[in-house]
Amino acid sequence: MTFVASAHDLPLDDEAELVRRARAHDPEVWSMWHDQYYGLVHRYAAARLRSAEDADDVASQVFLEALKSIGRFTYTGKPVLAWLYGIASHVVSRHLRQRSRDAGEPGEAVAASEGFEDASVTSIEVQQALEHLSDEHREVLVLRFVLGLPTKEVAQLLGKTEAATYSLQVRASAALRKRLSRQ
Amino acid sequence: MDNHEARLAECLRVLEETGDLDRCLELYPELASELREHTVAVQALAALAPPSPREQPRLSSRRLLLSSLASREEGGQGLLRTLFGKKAAAIAAGAVMLFAAASVGASPIETPLSHPVNDVLDTLGLGADSPGKPVRDAVHDAIESTDPGPERGKAVSQAACEAAHDPERLPENARAVHEEKDKQKDCDKTDGSESDEEEDQGAPGSQQQGGKPETPPGLERNNGNGTEKPGASQRACEAAGERPAQANAGGNGPKGPKGCEE
Numbered sequence: 001m002t003f004v005a006s007a008h009d010l011p012l013d014d015e016a017e018l019v020r021r022a023r024a025h026d027p028e029v030w031s032m033w034h035d036q037y038y039g040l041v042h043r044y045a046a047a048r049l050r051s052a053e054d055a056d057d058v059a060s061q062v063f064l065e066a067l068k069s070i071g072r073f074t075y076t077g078k079p080v081l082a083w084l085y086g087i088a089s090h091v092v093s094r095h096l097r098q099r100s101r102d103a104g105e106p107g108e109a110v111a112a113s114e115g116f117e118d119a120s121v122t123s124i125e126v127q128q129a130l131e132h133l134s135d136e137h138r139e140v141l142v143l144r145f146v147l148g149l150p151t152k153e154v155a156q157l158l159g160k161t162e163a164a165t166y167s168l169q170v171r172a173s174a175a176l177r178k179r180l181s182r183q
Numbered sequence: 184m185d186n187h188e189a190r191l192a193e194c195l196r197v198l199e200e201t202g203d204l205d206r207c208l209e210l211y212p213e214l215a216s217e218l219r220e221h222t223v224a225v226q227a228l229a230a231l232a233p234p235s236p237r238e239q240p241r242l243s244s245r246r247l248l249l250s251s252l253a254s255r256e257e258g259g260q261g262l263l264r265t266l267f268g269k270k271a272a273a274i275a276a277g278a279v280m281l282f283a284a285a286s287v288g289a290s291p292i293e294t295p296l297s298h299p300v301n302d303v304l305d306t307l308g309l310g311a312d313s314p315g316k317p318v319r320d321a322v323h324d325a326i327e328s329t330d331p332g333p334e335r336g337k338a339v340s341q342a343a344c345e346a347a348h349d350p351e352r353l354p355e356n357a358r359a360v361h362e363e364k365d366k367q368k369d370c371d372k373t374d375g376s377e378s379d380e381e382e383d384q385g386a387p388g389s390q391q392q393g394g395k396p397e398t399p400p401g402l403e404r405n406n407g408n409g410t411e412k413p414g415a416s417q418r419a420c421e422a423a424g425e426r427p428a429q430a431n432a433g434g435n436g437p438k439g440p441k442g443c444e445e
Binding site for chain 2 (some may be wrong): 025027030031034035038039042043046047050052055056059060063064067122123126127130141142145146147148150151163166167169170171173176177180
């Protein structure tokens with residue numbers, strides 16, 4: 001997936017114009033964004049929530065929240081997807097906190113695996129280990145190795161340089177292995 | 184960043200670009216053990232890859248987004264709908280109908296072709312763009328040609344009945360069915376029993392397999408093929424007949440369904 005090159009096949013300069021039109025509630029722009037980014041937003045949510053149905057709700061919620069907050073969004077040259085991803089990360093975390101409260105135990109937050117064929121103990125352990133990492137470590141591992149985004153795109157989503165993102169991968173991978181060895 | 188981390192980071196870059204682990208090991212043989220562990224972790228992470236989103240939720244999400252967008256465009260109207268929902272809309276519609284009934288039948292203030300009248304007709308499936316336009320026009324003509332009071336109620340109900348039963352004014356596909364019906368019988372009836380009977384005879388397309396109408400009797404809307412005309416006309420008769428009855432609580436005007444009698 002290469003959102004930098006494929007983002008509406010427009011130069012990034014034009015993304016500023018798209019943001020302006022989105023602020024004016026232009027349905028064409030919102031439709032286009034939904035068509036282009038729903039898949040990644042959904043997959044990100046599904047990877048963290050381990051529930052296709054919850055991911056459906058969260059992905060939909062992300063776009064509604066984006067619509068609600070577009071007036072406060074200032075385009076600074078970062079891809080719109082990075083902004084959407086930030087909203088997605090926030091909504092997923094909120095959803096997980098709610099799930100934890102409902103379940104009564106923090107460990108239960110990632111145990112829901114309905115809709116996923118691979119719900120083996122190992123997968124659940126890895127998922128739980130991920131959720132215990134720092135936000136930065138978890139995000140880089142999910143984006144790079146679960147969703148398979150190229151480091152260049154991960155760097156843009158996280159607002160880092162590529163070199164810093166490779167280093168972050170190293171540290172995050174070590175943290176995950178350490179966490180798994182403890183479980 | 185220490186040297187060890189920098190070498191590992193470089194190794195990950197080479198691995199991503201070439202997909203060749205051996206190349207990394209050639210460059211940094213001392214990292215073999217850690218690279219192996221990293222590879223195992225990456226494989227475990229890759230196993231968490233979620234399935235692709237399903238089409239139906241994606242479409243629902245898109246629809247929801249666009250409808251939310253439309254609501255925002257509508258501004259206060261959208262906000263009202265969000266805040267008060269369908270109940271408020273139903274109450275508002277009821278209030279409009281009551282107001283229309285009062286203004287058509289007995290209001291001393293002239294309100295020719297006022298909006299509430301159109302709303303009532305729209306509710307009955309007789310809107311300007313519907314096949315019930317002739318009925319709508321007849322109702323408006325009757326309103327214009329009479330003074331406020333009981334006589335207007337009678338005139339409106341009679342005009343609505345006649346227009347609804349005039350084969351010349353019906354859509355083509357409804358004429359054949361409707362010619363068999365007795366106009367006077369429909370206009371004279373005082374309860375809903377005959378309406379059900381007529382629908383049983385003439386409108387197979389408007390029923391479900393079990394033989395029951397899909398919508399509650401009296402609430403059916405014109406579906407454009409003419410088969411629901413009797414239901415719509417009956418509602419027009421009743422509504423028109425009730426206007427003076429409601430407005431003239433003292434009993435000066437025709438009461439209830441008798442507005443369809445002549």
